[in-house]
Amino acid sequence: MVAAIRRGGSDGDPGLYGPRSVTWQLHGDPVMWIAGVRALYLQALHPLAVRGITQNSDFREDAWGRLLRTARFVATLTYGTTEAAERAGAKVRGIHRRLSLTDPVTGVRHGVDEPELLLWVHCAEIDSYLHVLRRSGYPLTDAQADAYVAENVVSARLVGLDPAGVPADTTALAAYFATVRPKLAATPEAREVDAFLRRPPVHALLVPAREVIWGRFASLAYGTLPPYAQALYGRPAPPPRVVTRRLRAMGGALRCIPPAVRWQLPPKHIMRAVERLGPGSRPSPYKMRRNAATLNSADAAGVRVLRARQR
Structure with missing residues (x-):
């Protein structure tokens, strides 16, 4: 099973995950857009992490651009070639190395690439993607959820984290949130993000x-x-x-939109991946139902071993 995850479905480069991975299926679902907004809400509650956003980006002037760049990065890591994913990770690491932020309480300068901040951003994203998709009715067993968390240790590596310190299953992910909760707060910067997400600037029409x-x-x-x-x-x-109930209704409505239409939206990484690997590589929740009997805890553990070997 683990070997199949890496091989994918054709002679083309399957990328970091491959068409048989849980990540490949989940990230093609339209509810990911809602999950991404949830991740931003969660990330903004870490005082240093949100400072890193507001002090080092054009969030206020180009918030839509930032959201699209994040979506493009996730899509590249999921559906791009191995070379494209590694190149995208190297670019992000290079940007982070040049940036810093000031602690609003102590006045101390911190690097944006400090492990504590990178880990918070990563875990908030993975937790949000997993939580929203499962709650929206996406078919996913507990073993598949663990496999998803384990697979995405590789995305943590690409942004600069040591894979050994990244949660590799849902239990470890929950334990991480329990330890970080006392550090969270609704700072003025967090409320600024909240205000934007509720009413982002758009043309009057x-x-x-x-x-x-x-x-x-x-x-x-x-x-x-x-x-x-x-x-x-x-x-x-x-x-x-x-x-x-509302999320399941929204998920059902969005999934009624034909994939060929949804996948035309930028950045079109899924369309290019299907062209590269063949029609059998199309992400679909039905594949998760079909694979539920074969993906068990041993498979999830195998994925963790595989990611460790990729360090």
């Missing part, structure tokens, strides 16, 4: 669409946050059962 379409996306993303995160932001959310 698009304001009605923002309220109807984006407002639902952002509200759903916020509603899926853990209770402690919502408590820090100080904004109420609908009861969990209501959020789950």
Whole structure:
């Protein structure tokens, strides 16, 4: 099973994950956009991490551009060739090495590439992707969820983290969040991110669409946050059962859009991957149902061994 994950489905380069990996299937789902917004909400609660965003980027002037660049990076790592993924990782590491931030409390300067900050960003993303997709009705067993976390140790390596210190299953991921929770806070920068995500700047003609379409996306993303995160932001959310019902309805509606249409949106990495590897490489939740009986805890452990060998 592990060898199959790396080989993919054809003689073409399957990239870092390959068409038989859990990551390949999950990241092709349209609910990933909601999960990405949830990740931003969560990431902004780390005082140093959010300072790294607001002090070193054009977030205020080009927030949409930043969101698209993040989506492009994730898509490149998932569906690009091995060379393209490694090149994207090297570029990100190079940018991070040149950036720093000031601690709002102590005044001490920190590098953006400090392991604590990189690990928080990574774990907030992986947790958000996994949580939102599972809650939206995406078919995923516990073993497959563990495999997903294990597979993405490789993405942590690409941004500069030591794989040995990155959670490699859902239990380790939950333990990590338990240790970091006391450090989280809704700083002024976090509230600035919250304000943007609720009402991002758009052209005047698009304001009605923002309220109807984006407002639902952002509200759903916020509603899926853990209770402690919502408590820090100080904004109420609908009861969990209501959020789950709405998320499943949204997921069902988005999945009704033909993949060939959805995958035309930038950055089109899935379309290029299918062209490279053949039609059998198309990501689909049905493949997760089919593979549920064969992917077990031993497979997840095997993926962890594989990623360790790639260091």
